Amino acid sequence: MDEDGNLQISNSNYNGEEEADPENNTMNQPLLKRHRTLSSTPLALVGTKVSHIESLDYEINENDLFKHDWRSRSKAQVLQYIFAKWTLAFLVGLLTGLIATLINLAVENIAGYKLLAVGHYISQDRYVTGLLVFTGANLGLTLVATVLVVVFAPTAAGPGIPEIKAYLNGIDTPNMFGATTMIVKIVGSIGAVAAGLDLGKEGPLVHIGSCIASLLGQGGPDNHRIKWRWLRYFNNDRDRRDLITCGSASGVCAAFRSPVGGVLFALEEVATWWRSALLWRTFFSTAVVVVVLRAFIEICNSGKCGLFGKGGLIMFDVSHVEVRYHAVDIIPVTLIGVIGGILGSLYNHLLHKVLRLYNLINQKGKIHKVLLSLSVSLFTSLCLYGLPFLAECKPCNPSIDEACPTNGRSGNFKQFNCPNGYYNDLATLFLTTNDDAVRNVFSSNTPNEFGMVSLWIYFGLYCILGLITFGIATPSGLFLPIILMGSAYGRMLGTVMGPYTKIDQGLYAVLGAASLMAGSMRMTVSLCVIFLELTNNLLLLPITMFVLLIAKTVGDSFNLSIYEIILHLKGLPFLEANPEPWMRNLTVGELGDAKPPVVTLSGVEKVANIVDALRNTTHNAFPVLDGDATELHGLILRAHLVKVLKKRWFLNEKRRTEDWEVREKFTPVELAEREDNFDDVGITSSEMQMYVDLHPLTNTTPYTVVQSMSVAKALVLFRSVGLRHLLIVPKIQASGMSPVIGILTRQDLRAYNILQAFPHLDKHKSGKLR
Numbered sequence: 001m002d003e004d005g006n007l008q009i010s011n012s013n014y015n016g017e018e019e020a021d022p023e024n025n026t027m028n029q030p031l032l033k034r035h036r037t038l039s040s041t042p043l044a045l046v047g048t049k050v051s052h053i054e055s056l057d058y059e060i061n062e063n064d065l066f067k068h069d070w071r072s073r074s075k076a077q078v079l080q081y082i083f084a085k086w087t088l089a090f091l092v093g094l095l096t097g098l099i100a101t102l103i104n105l106a107v108e109n110i111a112g113y114k115l116l117a118v119g120h121y122i123s124q125d126r127y128v129t130g131l132l133v134f135t136g137a138n139l140g141l142t143l144v145a146t147v148l149v150v151v152f153a154p155t156a157a158g159p160g161i162p163e164i165k166a167y168l169n170g171i172d173t174p175n176m177f178g179a180t181t182m183i184v185k186i187v188g189s190i191g192a193v194a195a196g197l198d199l200g201k202e203g204p205l206v207h208i209g210s211c212i213a214s215l216l217g218q219g220g221p222d223n224h225r226i227k228w229r230w231l232r233y234f235n236n237d238r239d240r241r242d243l244i245t246c247g248s249a250s251g252v253c254a255a256f257r258s259p260v261g262g263v264l265f266a267l268e269e270v271a272t273w274w275r276s277a278l279l280w281r282t283f284f285s286t287a288v289v290v291v292v293l294r295a296f297i298e299i300c301n302s303g304k305c306g307l308f309g310k311g312g313l314i315m316f317d318v319s320h321v322e323v324r325y326h327a328v329d330i331i332p333v334t335l336i337g338v339i340g341g342i343l344g345s346l347y348n349h350l351l352h353k354v355l356r357l358y359n360l361i362n363q364k365g366k367i368h369k370v371l372l373s374l375s376v377s378l379f380t381s382l383c384l385y386g387l388p389f390l391a392e393c394k395p396c397n398p399s400i401d402e403a404c405p406t407n408g409r410s411g412n413f414k415q416f417n418c419p420n421g422y423y424n425d426l427a428t429l430f431l432t433t434n435d436d437a438v439r440n441v442f443s444s445n446t447p448n449e450f451g452m453v454s455l456w457i458y459f460g461l462y463c464i465l466g467l468i469t470f471g472i473a474t475p476s477g478l479f480l481p482i483i484l485m486g487s488a489y490g491r492m493l494g495t496v497m498g499p500y501t502k503i504d505q506g507l508y509a510v511l512g513a514a515s516l517m518a519g520s521m522r523m524t525v526s527l528c529v530i531f532l533e534l535t536n537n538l539l540l541l542p543i544t545m546f547v548l549l550i551a552k553t554v555g556d557s558f559n560l561s562i563y564e565i566i567l568h569l570k571g572l573p574f575l576e577a578n579p580e581p582w583m584r585n586l587t588v589g590e591l592g593d594a595k596p597p598v599v600t601l602s603g604v605e606k607v608a609n610i611v612d613a614l615r616n617t618t619h620n621a622f623p624v625l626d627g628d629a630t631e632l633h634g635l636i637l638r639a640h641l642v643k644v645l646k647k648r649w650f651l652n653e654k655r656r657t658e659d660w661e662v663r664e665k666f667t668p669v670e671l672a673e674r675e676d677n678f679d680d681v682g683i684t685s686s687e688m689q690m691y692v693d694l695h696p697l698t699n700t701t702p703y704t705v706v707q708s709m710s711v712a713k714a715l716v717l718f719r720s721v722g723l724r725h726l727l728i729v730p731k732i733q734a735s736g737m738s739p740v741i742g743i744l745t746r747q748d749l750r751a752y753n754i755l756q757a758f759p760h761l762d763k764h765k766s767g768k769l770r
Helices: 064-072 075-123 129-151 161-169 178-192 202-220 230-232 237-256 258-268 276-300 329-362 366-390 425-430 434-441 452-469 479-496 506-519 525-535 538-556 563-570 581-585 588-593 607-616 638-649 659-665 668-672 710-721 751-759
Strands: 041-045 049-052 394-395 422-424 604-606 620-624 629-636 691-693 704-706 724-727 743-745
Touching: 041 563, 064 659, 064 668, 075 129, 075 178, 075 202, 075 230, 075 237, 075 276, 129 178, 129 366, 161 202, 161 237, 161 258, 161 563, 161 588, 178 202, 178 230, 202 230, 202 237, 202 479, 230 237, 230 668, 237 276, 237 525, 258 276, 329 366, 329 452, 329 479, 329 506, 329 538, 329 563, 366 425, 366 452, 422 425, 425 434, 425 452, 425 751, 434 479, 434 506, 452 479, 479 506, 506 525, 506 538, 506 563, 525 538, 581 710, 588 710, 588 724, 604 607, 607 638, 607 691, 620 638, 629 638, 629 724, 638 668, 704 710, 710 724
Parallel strands: 704 724
Antiparallel strands: 041 049, 394 422, 604 691, 620 629, 724 743
């Protein structure tokens, strides 16, 4: 059985063979094999590491000790708790802003010096030397990022957003928010982005912000926690969830300088549970991030940050562009939305296949992960350096105010191999940082800057790189690769529509990027605000909304969003907001019948029975019964039972304890800690015959549902409240009948698991049992 009491049946139980690798499966199943029982194995891919998955306890455990502690809190303690929450929200924003600045400074300077060296050799016609320097530097940076991830923190691979989304949904993702993971994420992001790989630092910044929030809430890393008294208020999953929500919003804000967009991203994309108080604290955190970023921008504008330029902190300012559009422009704008939805869903489908292929490669060992990353880096470097030679040199337009041509780290008209007075449009897009590439393709009032052939090459290459780069063992984000692809076809459509529209080609590129992000990620409100804050032009609001709605609608008709696909691939038991229609034809009582009998304990239980329950099951909670097992008193957690045994809180006779007895032995801080390691508890034979009064430690108000309730309704309740356990009680309790029929957990309510347990449930037709 798993930790929540779900029956597990391994294939090896039947054929006597060694169980197959959990990651080896067909192309149509999750990356981890599932068994045909009501609940699947609680394993999932966290980062690139297979981990044991447990649920989180977001429910308040209202036992006698908690109630006394709550009643005895003074007004000063309540104010201290509120002040501590706002202080942590401030620190989350401050540290996220500082680390984001550090990452940007490092990336811009490392990539800047690399590009300056390459440009120096190109200006001397030493193209082979330039290629060797460019490729060698990129391979070295990629090697550093990959080795750090593979050796020290496999959970730092990828963007981290799916795991954050899962955590806020109630899934404990092990080692996802540790100090080692955060450090590797920071250094790895610097290396991978500076190496010119087709990935962004936006996703990793969301993960870094969440790591900062988690570490602050628990007082530091697991092995070196600060034991300050006021931190005890946050030693629970509920407050940690709120802090990580603030951290994720701060990460988006740090990536795009978009405070409102960060809050809306947390609300729309990652958070499962929300309330107005959390909205205010999240907004406060993002406001702090913006202030920090703005302060460093002012410092860097004075030239004190090395090669740090405008590309360091993303801002695609098009506020100076006059936005004019008429009724006829609805046609190309609609076309951009449709193309974004189709290409976004196609990108999701192809990336789904690539990730499966990479999983087969990665499970061969660490060296294969490193070689895969280096291969992608080598291919990327050769393409970025070699393809500009295919482009024709274009003469500089003397009417444009910008310098042309340029040979520096950045610039909108790169000279590359062209004579004086000419520039290479492909080099302008390829031999620069990703941020500058987006800024260049977004550039306005430059209608003839990029040729159609160059845009096609740019679009085709970044489509390929966007598929093969995501999934390697480095920190990586999806935002920037999708922006690069979307801006390309947007600019191409703008070039075609040039004589027939009043909209600038740079704005077409902005709309193309927005449409592809909506078509792939299926975000609308937060994405709209992020792009408005990025471009600093409120006049884009109507057509941006229109494009996003069309792209999302088209994409939804084909497949799931990219983050939902990744959640499914990793095997994370994420509960969707909307239950399947056929779930209304199945009751929770039928689910309870498919599970093993419930293990219950008495209100005053013998130590031997508690030890037996802990030793023979991995259940996380046990119903506590009174009145000859006919009355439900509540639910007690496994961790609390282990704590009782370790503290030897035993009675010589079977009796109820007084309130002062439990307060003398336990504190609310102790009970908030997770301690379920039963192996190191040694109980003597004489202690086995003693008793424990479980009443003071039992949650007397667990959530219950009647056995006739539909699974759909139970799922909505389970997800909305953030439960770990949901008790099934009989509609009519007959004499001598147990008051608890079963316990539902997260695994039991997943559609995939239910269909495995009920193979005759036809979800496609009537939805009823045949």
